[in-house]
Amino acid sequence: MSLDANGRVRSWTLDSSKPRYVPPPGAVDAHCHVFGPAVEFPFSPNAKYLPQDAGPEALFALRDRLGFTRNVIVQASCHGTDNRATLNAIAKSAGRARGVAVVDPAISDAELEGLDQGGIRGIRFNFLKRLVDDAPKDKFLEVAKRLPAGWHVVVYFEADLLEALRPFLDAIPVPIIIDHMGRPDVTQGPGGADLRALRQLLDSRGDIWTKVSCPDRLDAAGPPYDDFVAAVGPLVEDYGDRVLWGTDWPHPNMESRIPDDGALVDLIPRIAPAPELQRKLLIGNPMKLYWPEVIVP
Structure with missing residues (x-):
C-alpha cells in the first residue's frame, strides 16, 4: 500500500502497460473518476477513503496512452x-469528457440545469454500505423525476440486493445504467444466479444498460481474469446494444491489489471478439448516452 505524507492511499499504478489491443478511433472510457486535487477540491467529511490526488491531467494522459478518445x-x-472536481475535469477536457454527478436529492432545478451546462448527463445512486451511510430510495425517485432532458440514472449495488431493489428500479422514470453488472459472482459462470437475475432485469425494460467493467474487482483469481471473461462474454454478445466499458481508474479502494490498466484494455476483445461488438461497446453505446448530438459514422 502506497501512503503519502498525509496518510492518503494510492490505488492505481504509476506505470500502466501499453495495451496490445488498439481501441477503434473515437473509443470512450465510460467509467472513470478523478480525486481532487484536494487542496482545491476537498474530500467530503463523510468520505470512507482518502485517496492521493488523481486529477484530470493524469486521467487524460492515461486516456491517450490506452488509445481512447473520450472519458465519462x-x-x-x-x-x-x-x-466541483468532476466539473473541473470536464471543463479541462476540451469537450472530450462528460460526467455523472452525485447529488443531494433536495437539489434545486436551477442547480441541476447548472450541472447540465457543465457537461453532466446523469446522476448516480450508490447502495454499497461500505461507501455510503444513507440511500433513501423515496428521495432518489423524487429527484429522478426532475432530471434535465436526456439524463439517466446510474445505480451501483451488490448482487444480493438486486431482488430487493427491483421495485425501486422499476419506478425510475428515465434510462438506467447498472454499474459493474451489479457486482455478480463471476465464478458462477454465465448461467449463474447473479447473471440470470441481471438478464431478467435487462429483459424487463429496453432502456436499462450495464457496464461490463471491473474484472479486477469481480474476479478474485486475478489476471488473466478468465472467470470474468467466461461469465461476461455471453452477456456482451446477447446485449450488445446496451453494454458499456470503462477502466474504473483510479480504482477506488483497490490499493491492496492495484490493476494494470493496459491489461484491462486487453480484455476487451476477449469479451467482445467481433469488431462490430467492440464498436458498439466503446463508441456507439456511450456516444448515444453522453454525446447524442454527435453523429457517429
Missing part, C-alpha cells in the same frame, strides 16, 4: 455531493 467521469464517493 463518474463522481467519486470521496467527494460526496460536491461535484
